Amino acid sequence: MTRTILSSATKEVVIGFDQPFCVIGERINPTGRKKLAAEMKEGNYATVEADAIAQVAAGAAMLDVNAGIPLADEPRILAETIQLVQSLVDVPLSIDSSIIEALEAGLGVYKGRPLVNSVTGEDESLERVLPLIKKYDCAVVAISNDETGISEDPDVRFEVAKKIVERAHDHGIKPCDVVVDPLVMPIGAMGTAGRQVFALLNRLRTELKVNSTCGLSNISFGVPNRRALNAHFLSMAAAAGLTSAIMNPLHAEDMSGAMAANVLNGVDANCSRWIKKFREPAVVDAGAEGGGREGRRRRRAR
Amino acid sequence: MTRTILSSATKEVVIGFDQPFCVIGERINPTGRKKLAAEMKEGNYATVEADAIAQVAAGAAMLDVNAGIPLADEPRILAETIQLVQSLVDVPLSIDSSIIEALEAGLGVYKGRPLVNSVTGEDESLERVLPLIKKYDCAVVAISNDETGISEDPDVRFEVAKKIVERAHDHGIKPCDVVVDPLVMPIGAMGTAGRQVFALLNRLRTELKVNSTCGLSNISFGVPNRRALNAHFLSMAAAAGLTSAIMNPLHAEDMSGAMAANVLNGVDANCSRWIKKFREPAVVDAGAEGGGREGRRRRRAR
Numbered sequence: 001m002t003r004t005i006l007s008s009a010t011k012e013v014v015i016g017f018d019q020p021f022c023v024i025g026e027r028i029n030p031t032g033r034k035k036l037a038a039e040m041k042e043g044n045y046a047t048v049e050a051d052a053i054a055q056v057a058a059g060a061a062m063l064d065v066n067a068g069i070p071l072a073d074e075p076r077i078l079a080e081t082i083q084l085v086q087s088l089v090d091v092p093l094s095i096d097s098s099i100i101e102a103l104e105a106g107l108g109v110y111k112g113r114p115l116v117n118s119v120t121g122e123d124e125s126l127e128r129v130l131p132l133i134k135k136y137d138c139a140v141v142a143i144s145n146d147e148t149g150i151s152e153d154p155d156v157r158f159e160v161a162k163k164i165v166e167r168a169h170d171h172g173i174k175p176c177d178v179v180v181d182p183l184v185m186p187i188g189a190m191g192t193a194g195r196q197v198f199a200l201l202n203r204l205r206t207e208l209k210v211n212s213t214c215g216l217s218n219i220s221f222g223v224p225n226r227r228a229l230n231a232h233f234l235s236m237a238a239a240a241g242l243t244s245a246i247m248n249p250l251h252a253e254d255m256s257g258a259m260a261a262n263v264l265n266g267v268d269a270n271c272s273r274w275i276k277k278f279r280e281p282a283v284v285d286a287g288a289e290g291g292g293r294e295g296r297r298r299r300r301a302r
Numbered sequence: 303m304t305r306t307i308l309s310s311a312t313k314e315v316v317i318g319f320d321q322p323f324c325v326i327g328e329r330i331n332p333t334g335r336k337k338l339a340a341e342m343k344e345g346n347y348a349t350v351e352a353d354a355i356a357q358v359a360a361g362a363a364m365l366d367v368n369a370g371i372p373l374a375d376e377p378r379i380l381a382e383t384i385q386l387v388q389s390l391v392d393v394p395l396s397i398d399s400s401i402i403e404a405l406e407a408g409l410g411v412y413k414g415r416p417l418v419n420s421v422t423g424e425d426e427s428l429e430r431v432l433p434l435i436k437k438y439d440c441a442v443v444a445i446s447n448d449e450t451g452i453s454e455d456p457d458v459r460f461e462v463a464k465k466i467v468e469r470a471h472d473h474g475i476k477p478c479d480v481v482v483d484p485l486v487m488p489i490g491a492m493g494t495a496g497r498q499v500f501a502l503l504n505r506l507r508t509e510l511k512v513n514s515t516c517g518l519s520n521i522s523f524g525v526p527n528r529r530a531l532n533a534h535f536l537s538m539a540a541a542a543g544l545t546s547a548i549m550n551p552l553h554a555e556d557m558s559g560a561m562a563a564n565v566l567n568g569v570d571a572n573c574s575r576w577i578k579k580f581r582e583p584a585v586v587d588a589g590a591e592g593g594g595r596e597g598r599r600r601r602r603a604r
Contacts, residue, residue, distance in 0.1 A: 187565055188573055194566030198541055219566070223573055225558075225580035232562035235534040236541040239500055256527075260534035263489055264496030264521075271490055271525055278527035 002176050004139050004211045006062065006092035007112040013061050013092050015179065015211045015244050020267050021234075021258045022062060022244035024094055024115075024213065025055035028081065029066035041072045045084050056089045058249040063089065064117060065106070066096035075105035082106050094141070094246070100128045107136045115139045115179065117246075119168075121146035121160040130171040139177040140168070141213055150183055152190070154200040157182055158208075165208055179211045179244065180204050186221035187229070193219065194233065198240035205241035216247035216254065231257030238265060304478050306441050306513045308364065308394035309414035315363050315394050317481065317513045317546050322569050323536075323560045324364060324546035326396055326417075326515065327357030330383065331368035343374045347386050358391045360551040365391065366419060367408070368398035377407035384408050396443070396548070402430045409438045417441045417481065419548075421470075423448035423462035432473040441479040442470070443515055452485055454492070456502040459484055460510075467510055481513045481546065482506050488523035489531070495521065496535065500542035507543035518549035518556065533559030540567060 003016040015022045028051050030037035036047050055063055065085055067078035078097060085093060095106040096117040103116055118141035119129040133140045142164040144150075144157040151157055161180045168178050182200040185193040197214075204212050219233045220226035231253040234245060238261035247254055259277060262268035305318040317324045330353050332339035338349050357365055367387055369380035380399060387395060397408040398419040405418055420443035421431035435442045444466040446452075446459040453459055463482045470480050484502040487495040499516075506514050521535045522528035533555040536547060540563035549556055561579060564570035 191568045191571060191573075195568050198566075223565075224577060228558045228580075229562050229565060229576070232534065232537040232559060233566055236537050236563070236566055239538040239541055256530045257534060260531050261538070263525075263531060264500075264535055264538055266493045266497050269493065271493075274531070275526060278530075 002209050002211055004115075004176055004179055005113065006115050006139060008086060008090050008092045009111040011090045011092065011112075015213075017205065017211075017241075017243065018267060019243070020061075020262045020273070021238050021242075021265075022213075023060050023249050023255070023258055024244055024246045025051075025058075025060035025063040025249045026215070026246045027051040027055055027248060027250070028063060028085065029096065030069050031066065037069045037072075040067060040077055040081065041069050043080070045081065048081055048084060049088060052085045052088050055249045056091055059255055060091060060249040062092050062094055062115065062244075064094040064096045064246050066117075067102065068097060068099075074099055074102040078102045079105040079109045083109050086111055100132070103129065103132060107132060107138070110136075113138050115141060117141040118143045118181065119164060121164050123147070126164065126167050130168055130173060133168070133173050133177070134171045139179060140173070141181055142168070142178050143181045144183050152185070154182070154196045158200055158203050161204060161210075162208060165210060175208065175210050179213050180208070181213050181215075184214045184216075184218040184233075186223075187219050188222040194236070197237060201237060201241035211243045212241060213244040213246060214242065216245040227251055227253040230254050234258055235261040235264070238262075304511050304513055306417075306478055306481055307415065308417050308441060310388060310392050310394045311413040313392045313394065313414075317515075319507065319513075319543075319545065320569060321545070322363075322564045322575070323540050323544075323567075324515075325362050325551050325557070325560055326546055326548045327353075327360075327362035327365040327551050328517070328548045329353040329357055329550060329552070330365060330387065331398065332371050333368065339371045339374075342369060342379055342383065343371050345382075347383065350383055350386060351390060354387045354390050357551045358393055361557055362393060362551040364394050364396055364417065364546075366396040366398050366548050368419075369404065370399060370401075376401055376404040380404045381407040381411045385411050388413055402434070405431065405434060409434060409440070412438075415440050417443060419443040420445045420483065421466060422446075423466050425449070428466065428469050432470055432475060435470070435475055435479070436473045441481060442475070443483055444470070444480050445483045446485050454487070456484070456498045460502055460505050463506060463512070464510060467512060477510065477512050481515050482510070483515050483517075486516045486518075486520040486535075488525075489521050489535075490524040496538070499539060503539060503543035513545045514543060515546040515548060516544065518547040529553055529555040532556050536560055537563040537566070540564075 003014050006013050065081050067074050067081050094115040094117045097103050119125050120143045144160040146160050165175050165178050187193045220229040234257040263271050263274045305316050308315045369376050369383050396417040396419045399405050421427050422445045446462040448462050467477050467480050489495045522531040536559040565573050565576045
């Protein structure tokens with residue numbers, strides 16, 4: 001049973017097939033957030049603080065921290081942001097950068113065992129990131145693209161993921177510390193994007209036996225009612241094998257999707273998290289809802 | 303590619319792996335609806351009329367019609383109800399009764415090719431229902447229980463389904479005309495109910511190659527926020543192979559689940575049904591939502 005163990009100074013989180021879906025909060029990321037980028041660049045972390053606290057309050061099990069700001073000192077800002085966030089909340093973090101120096105700076109100040117986001121199948125990325133993962137004994141997100149870009153063929157993406165897992169093994173990193181991002185295409189541009197990812201997630205779980213993650217909202221880019229589509233993508237993907245996602249925990253529909261997936265995948269024992277969250281007033285008779293079919297079925301079942 | 307073809311006098315509906323999820327409206331069923339039962343018994347079909355029209359307006363592709371009222375003349379009432387419903391709406395019907403005489407009466411007046419709901423794996427049921435299915439050249443819901451009741455073991459339920467498909471074949475009925483109900487247990491009572499059904503649906507699709515259906519709301523019996531749980535059960539089950547469900551089309555969340563499943567399973571070409579239903583005002587920029595991760599991914603994807 002594959003288990004990826006992450007921690008902060010005081011708290012451990014396990015990503016795994018037998019675990020509740022791991023919600024990784026995506027908000028602390030200046031990409032596409034001009035105001036946040038400007039604030040972080042000038043050392044104003046008020047929005048970061050608010051985002052950290054709000055996401056954990058909303059149920060995020062981990063937070064992704066990204067400081068990718070053009071023409072800024074990303075290593076310093078990322079390290080400062082991580083220290084600040086770790087002083088505010090106790091969830092483990094995902095250290096998110098495509099710049100190796102920034103990852104090093106983040107790892108240098110991090111307390112606990114983080115997830116590093118990310119390594120790709122490109123040789124340069126593998127040779128620079130994997131030694132860091134080994135040195136700091138942490139886990140890494142493996143993105144299934146390589147020098148040739150992102151293949152539209154899921155079998156090619158699987159082979160890239162496999163290559164990263166094997167190369168990590170060469171560096172002394174266990175498969176359970178490689179969390180594969182199968183790369184989610186927008187369904188509006190590619191009608192097979194859903195089925196493709198579900199099939200790929202199934203192979204990642206059964207053949208490579210690794211945990212998985214993705215940027216959840218990619219699936220619905222350009223399509224209306226994104227929240228509902230994201231939420232159902234999450235639960236369907238979780239049924240297919242997805243064990244975590246980088247997503248917005250402030251979106252209640254997405255969180256309901258994750259919680260429903262936990263119930264239906266049998267990783268919310270006695271539905272206790274679901275019931276705690278959605279318990280109805282005692283006057284409501286849940287048995288009164290649901291229509292005739294169920295009544296008949298229940299009688300048959302006796 | 304398995305296709306179950308149903309029809310009314312004027313309209314054909316196909317249940318199939320490559321088709322949109324088939325929503326079968328459950329409302330015309332007096333079980334647990336005392337007022338409706340009393341009305342139907344005295345020949346008042348006002349509620350039936352309203353339910354028929356509302357369910358089709360809400361997007362039901364078929365309607366289930368049940369007239370199971372204690373101490374009433376079920377064959378006569380079922381036949382009358384079917385004739386009335388067929389005069390009001392053009393969707394194919396599922397003729398729902400556990401009484402053979404009622405099924406016969408319904409089949410006698412039905413215009414088109416109906417779904418008969420249902421046959422079980424019990425010998426008496428098989429020997430009485432299957433000849434009717436052959437005689438009227440229609441399709442049948444096969445419920446995976448037998449003389450021993452409903453097994454909690456999904457492998458046993460699979461074997462019962464297989465037995466029904468084989469017995470139907472002996473009667474000259476093709477597997478594509480057998481729509482298996484794998485039987486959904488309440489998740490509140492059995493934490494494995496979800497995964498069990500997903501695995502069973504996968505086997506029904508890949509091994510028996512048959513279509514499937516279920517009473518959707520059974521899954522959430524006794525648990526709060528049933529709508530969200532039903533909706534995610536629907537989309538997850540559709541990802542696992544479920545091709546239809548007997549459900550309440552007036553529940554918007556469930557319908558969104560079915561529509562999202564169609565998009566993500568690649569059976570809503572160009573997301574056209576989804577976009578038609580949820581199109582946003584032109585001023586909204588869909589690209590503005592979704593956070594930084596997506597922006598980064600899209601840049602990487604180039």
